[in-house]
Amino acid sequence: MTSIMTPAGLSECAGPAREHEGRVAIVTGSTSGIGLGIAEALAACGAAVVLNGFGPEVEIEATCRRLAEAHAVPVRHDDANMLEPGEIACLVERTARAFGPCDILVNNAGIQHVAPIEDFPPERWDAVLAINLSATFHATRAVLPRMKERRFGRIINVASAHGLVASPFKSAYVAAKHGVVGLTKVVALETAESGVTCNAVCPGYVWTPLVASQVAQQAAAHGLPEEEVVRKVFLAEQPTRRFATVEEVAATAAFLCSAAAASITGTALPVDGGWTAH
Numbered sequence: 001m002t003s004i005m006t007p008a009g010l011s012e013c014a015g016p017a018r019e020h021e022g023r024v025a026i027v028t029g030s031t032s033g034i035g036l037g038i039a040e041a042l043a044a045c046g047a048a049v050v051l052n053g054f055g056p057e058v059e060i061e062a063t064c065r066r067l068a069e070a071h072a073v074p075v076r077h078d079d080a081n082m083l084e085p086g087e088i089a090c091l092v093e094r095t096a097r098a099f100g101p102c103d104i105l106v107n108n109a110g111i112q113h114v115a116p117i118e119d120f121p122p123e124r125w126d127a128v129l130a131i132n133l134s135a136t137f138h139a140t141r142a143v144l145p146r147m148k149e150r151r152f153g154r155i156i157n158v159a160s161a162h163g164l165v166a167s168p169f170k171s172a173y174v175a176a177k178h179g180v181v182g183l184t185k186v187v188a189l190e191t192a193e194s195g196v197t198c199n200a201v202c203p204g205y206v207w208t209p210l211v212a213s214q215v216a217q218q219a220a221a222h223g224l225p226e227e228e229v230v231r232k233v234f235l236a237e238q239p240t241r242r243f244a245t246v247e248e249v250a251a252t253a254a255f256l257c258s259a260a261a262a263s264i265t266g267t268a269l270p271v272d273g274g275w276t277a278h
Contacts, residue, residue: 019258021046024099026091028082028139029109031055031063033208034158037246038106041254043071048099051077052091052109074099082109082135083127092142101146104257107136107180108158114169125172132176133183140187144196153196154257157184158249161204161272167237177202181268188266197265199256204272205234207243240273 025042029035031053043049049067051060060077068075076098080091095102110132113124136157147153162170163177180200187198205211211234218233219226235241249271255261256269270276 017044018046020104023047023103024050024095024101025104025106025257026050026052026095026102026139026143027106027108028052028135030106031060031077033210034203034206034246034249035106035108036063037250038108038156038158038253040067040071041247041250042104042106042257043067043073043075045254045257046071046073047104048074049076050091050095050099051075052080052082054079082131085134085138088135088138089142092139096146101150102143103147103150103152104154104156105139105143106156106158106253107139109135110158110176112170112173116169117171120171128172129176129179132173133179136180136183140183140198144187144191147196148191148194151195153191153194155184155187155196155198156253156256157181157198157200158253159184159200159202159268161202161270161275163200163202163268164270164276165278184268185266192265197256197262199261199264199266200268201249201252201256202268202270202272202276203244203249204238204270204275205243206249207245211243235273237278238273238275239277242273244271244273 020042025047027035027039027049030039030051039049039051051064064075064077078091078094080087082088092102111128113128140155157180159180160177162174163181166174184198184200191198215226215229215234218229252269252271256264
């Protein structure tokens with residue numbers, strides 16, 4: 001399913017707030033949560049946005065319409081499967097045909113599986129690596145030639161605090177996110193003189209509907225109050241003892257896409273309440 005929405009009128013925003021006017025952004029895994037927050041932040045800066053991800057068609061259509069009307073930008077949804085390299089390449093080509101070549105790529109799509117290594121299903125390992133790491137490579141590979149030709153590009157890889165430190169029972173996720181941080185550095189070095197930057201954002205625990213449901217499930221499973229689950233499980237390693245917000249992560253990503261961040265490349269920037277300061 002592919003949908004496209006165009007704005008009904010002109011935006012009242014001007015100046016730096018609309019510095020991505022005329023730019024084209026692809027945000028993978030963006031029909032909810034962090035990805036959607038980043039897409040909205042880029043739309044607010046004037047970029048045409050391609051959403052990617054799964055969900056009820058009526059909800060995705062409503063999201064496209066809301067972003068287009070709120071920010072006066074074209075918004076498109078593409079349901080390319082991030083497990084398939086061919087579909088990722090087609091996502092980039094369909095974007096170019098609809099809006100023009102991709103100027104901003106946000107690699108956000110990701111999945112998780114938790115289990116001890118000896119019990120970790122090999123097929124889940126393969127899937128986590130494919131979506132969290134390999135899809136980042138395939139999408140980056142697809143957009144780079146045109147970014148280099150135009151001497152402008154911003155690649156933001158949504159890694160994780162788990163791209164910098166480890167936790168038990170998350171072997172595939174930790175391996176993939178460490179790989180994303182390494183890939184970020186390689187891309188930054190290879191594009192250093194081309195006008196393209198590549199950075200990783202490394203969130204700690206972020207309050208999203210998915211995390212809210214996980215808190216509720218853990219509380220029910222262990223017979224504990226949700227507040228205790230949050231304190232002892234989710235935020236045990238996060239010194240601020242609060243969840244980061246989607247808006248905080250989105251604002252960080254948007255800054256890294258800005259002209260002010262033109263000399264920032266190859267970084268892994270934590271948004272983790274001090275987790276990785278331990």
